[in-house]
Amino acid sequence: MNKKGVLVVFSGFSGSGKGTIMKKLIEQHSDTYALSVSATTRNPREGERDGVEYFFKTITEFELLIDNDEMLEYANYAGNYYGTPKAYVEKKLNEGYDVILEIETQGALKVKAKYPDTLLMFVTPPTADILYDRLKGRGTEDDEVIAKRMAQAKVEAEVIDKYDYIVINDDIDECVNHVHEIIKNTHDRTVFRADTIDALKKGLTKY
Ligand code: 5GP
Secondary structure: OOOOOOEEEEEEOOOOOHHHHHHHHHHHOOOOEEEOOEEEOOOOOOOOOEOOOEEEOOHHHHHHHHHOOOEEEEEEEOOEEEEEEHHHHHHHHHOOOEEEEEOOHHHHHHHHHHOOOOEEEEEEOOOHHHHHHHHHHHOOOOHHHHHHHHHHHHHHHOOHHHOOEEEEOOOHHHHHHHHHHHHHHHOOOHHHOHHHHHHHHHHHOOO
């Protein structure tokens, strides 16, 4: 790999299946994609490991990372800091990997403002009713939590039109393939093919 990779930001409602999609995508194409591990000040959930799902930080540690300009972006979500450490993302992009950030919408829009060539994708179930049914069907959340998630979805839906693509998660495997195709096609955007364009121009000078 010698070309720079594409920075891909993936957001979606809680219950959209975005975590599963990302996991499958990376498993199927580990030679192409690198998944960024975020830092957060929230407490680890059952089974979560430091450095795998997240880097778990204290507020002081997190604020030091911000002050030292080590974060690509960060946001406050549900009372906790979440952010993307910059070094890993830059290293992997330079190595030619497409780097995936699974982050919420405020952070996503900050990344796009800073790096306009970022590919922003928003994943959603086909309808609001299906979203509700999926959250209810998990059986792990009480009605109050589900109502909060639906309210959060309403807020997030306000910025979907700022994303480059909306991806409908109906059938999970189809969705994974579709996401992969979109990312692959993004490599043909002229902005990522500057060397091809230069070579063509050079070749044409002979004539
Ligand atoms: P959870 O606490 O459920 O793991 O994540 C809550 C939300 O934070 C999710 O929408 C997740 O995508 C988002 N998130 C995770 N990491 C980051 C990050 O590095 N930056 C931002 N802005 N959001 C993140």
